[in-house]
Amino acid sequence: MKVSYFETGRYQPPADTPAIWPMPAAAYDTGEGVRVFRGMIERIALAEKLGFDWVSLSEHHYSPRILTPSPAVAAAYVAARVHTIKIALLGPIVSHSNPVRIAEEMAMLDTIADGRLVVGLLRGTPNETLTYDLNPQESRERTDEGMELILKAWTEPQPFAWQGRHFRYRTVSVWPRPLQQPHPPTFALGTSREAGAFAARNRIGLGVSYGPFEVMGKVTAYYREQCAQRGWEPGPDQIIFRANIVLTETDAQAQRAMERYPTRAPFSLAEGVASALSALDTRNIAGEARPASINRALPINFFGGPDTVVDQFRRCREAIGAGVIDLGFNTPGTTDPDALLDALDLFGRTVLPRIRHM
Amino acid sequence: MGLAIRDGSVDADGFRIRYQEAGEGPPVVHLHGAHGLGMTSAHELLSRSFRLIAFEMPGFGATENQKTQRVQDLATTMAAAAEALGLSRFNLIGTSFGGWVASWMAVQRSDLVAALVLDAPSIIRPEGSEPVSGSPEQIARRLYAHPERTPPTPVIEPAMAARRLTLVRRLSGPARDTPLEEGLRRLQIPTLVMFGTQDGVIPAEMGRVYKELIPDAHLVFVYDAGHALMVERPEAFTEVVTDFLERTDAFIISRTKTVVFP
Numbered sequence: 001m002k003v004s005y006f007e008t009g010r011y012q013p014p015a016d017t018p019a020i021w022p023m024p025a026a027a028y029d030t031g032e033g034v035r036v037f038r039g040m041i042e043r044i045a046l047a048e049k050l051g052f053d054w055v056s057l058s059e060h061h062y063s064p065r066i067l068t069p070s071p072a073v074a075a076a077y078v079a080a081r082v083h084t085i086k087i088a089l090l091g092p093i094v095s096h097s098n099p100v101r102i103a104e105e106m107a108m109l110d111t112i113a114d115g116r117l118v119v120g121l122l123r124g125t126p127n128e129t130l131t132y133d134l135n136p137q138e139s140r141e142r143t144d145e146g147m148e149l150i151l152k153a154w155t156e157p158q159p160f161a162w163q164g165r166h167f168r169y170r171t172v173s174v175w176p177r178p179l180q181q182p183h184p185p186t187f188a189l190g191t192s193r194e195a196g197a198f199a200a201r202n203r204i205g206l207g208v209s210y211g212p213f214e215v216m217g218k219v220t221a222y223y224r225e226q227c228a229q230r231g232w233e234p235g236p237d238q239i240i241f242r243a244n245i246v247l248t249e250t251d252a253q254a255q256r257a258m259e260r261y262p263t264r265a266p267f268s269l270a271e272g273v274a275s276a277l278s279a280l281d282t283r284n285i286a287g288e289a290r291p292a293s294i295n296r297a298l299p300i301n302f303f304g305g306p307d308t309v310v311d312q313f314r315r316c317r318e319a320i321g322a323g324v325i326d327l328g329f330n331t332p333g334t335t336d337p338d339a340l341l342d343a344l345d346l347f348g349r350t351v352l353p354r355i356r357h358m
Numbered sequence: 359m360g361l362a363i364r365d366g367s368v369d370a371d372g373f374r375i376r377y378q379e380a381g382e383g384p385p386v387v388h389l390h391g392a393h394g395l396g397m398t399s400a401h402e403l404l405s406r407s408f409r410l411i412a413f414e415m416p417g418f419g420a421t422e423n424q425k426t427q428r429v430q431d432l433a434t435t436m437a438a439a440a441e442a443l444g445l446s447r448f449n450l451i452g453t454s455f456g457g458w459v460a461s462w463m464a465v466q467r468s469d470l471v472a473a474l475v476l477d478a479p480s481i482i483r484p485e486g487s488e489p490v491s492g493s494p495e496q497i498a499r500r501l502y503a504h505p506e507r508t509p510p511t512p513v514i515e516p517a518m519a520a521r522r523l524t525l526v527r528r529l530s531g532p533a534r535d536t537p538l539e540e541g542l543r544r545l546q547i548p549t550l551v552m553f554g555t556q557d558g559v560i561p562a563e564m565g566r567v568y569k570e571l572i573p574d575a576h577l578v579f580v581y582d583a584g585h586a587l588m589v590e591r592p593e594a595f596t597e598v599v600t601d602f603l604e605r606t607d608a609f610i611i612s613r614t615k616t617v618v619f620p
Contacts (some may be wrong), residue, residue: 029516133612142616270574276608
């Protein structure tokens, strides 16, 4: 099993910060922002030293929760400062981006990072449709078309025109090309039928996130089935499970920390917006309709002391079959900036060596 | 302009109040700025989706108004005028000085106002700012980012212009209307605050003060427009106002289709 550290650019807003999305820029502290980006390298260097295989970055906007609205910029910064760990962009939000621009930036990054880039492509969380004025009813289709265009832009050796449904280009010819040929390891990220079918059709990996093991197991089973229908079988490294972890020395400490974990998302949309958005934003898990996740806190998937957590990894491996686990480390109840380093260190010492062979 | 305007007047609060009305649909009341009632392309565009009633506030037309002493009293009068027309709940747009009156109306009579649009409101002004006056050319230079692209400002009879200026000066107190600001802090009405990025009368930066004051406010900058948004960018003005009045807070969710080919 490969292990990835999900770096969110941890920004600690003061306790009296309003819990709203979008967060007013007035609430931003420039000094804290500088600390975030310095700390980012410190944490990733530690993860590298502890033997993590990947560091992952993601794209979110307009709030302190994740401070990397441009994951490509963060990845370029990381690539220049840490030298062996793979850098996984999980990922650029395709639905609201210029797909050709994503293809260009990822090709640049792969070259800058000496072929250490991993790319995940996704639709984005419901609130992100508000970021660049994207019609939520079009986000699924734009994602599918955009992902296909990105793969085409990486692999087509001759300039081409794209006569799409949502995108139209009269000429595309991406320079530089990715160092890893034909393209970096690429994943469709999402639990939907469409993401699974797209990944199977294009022979790329699938990344699922945050759901209970059995539910995520259904999603990866659907993906494998789709792959089999197309005559191929994905390897374990082609399935990522992104999850949250609360790891402490003992189970009792984790239990106490979990009691402080919020049930509501730290930054929420106004009620009127949330309800209007959920009416427009349709989602599914391997074809089964589910409500869009709006204003809910993400679950913690692994929690406890080292033995308990190792056990949970075993169950996860059996249920989901993911060969890559991408972990967001949570330290509920503390604002100590070093708590995250301690959590990483504890994981590296007590869990990582015991799940490698799984 | 293909606008079918119905002229009317209504008696309220001791005044005979003139109005112009166009369109069908949910009612929208418009309160004009310091330069009085004038129908624009924006009114025409709004009247395609709404029943638009543009009042002429007392003292801004042919007759003088010596009675009204404070903006909040003018708001009381205008609420009475709307009720006299049988309106019990409506959307309210206030332009510049009319935004001031509209804000007082919303604070005093939140039962009447479904949603509020403050179009370059003049409640909060830079210290020492002066109402716009002068020749049509001078006025156009202050009101528009691009006077050369804008239809000529109608020549106003000097006596009427002087009366309006006197009235606005009398009603405008200091640069901050503290009692109104207190009311706005408690306002529970969805509010859209709009400024042109080139506003030469009230700097667009004033917009953030409203955003900070009003709990449910959205701030809109209209690019490359001066103070008179409805005249200078009518399509841009109407699109966002219509969307906001139809969906209030949910107007931040895009409905724009990007399909180029089916």
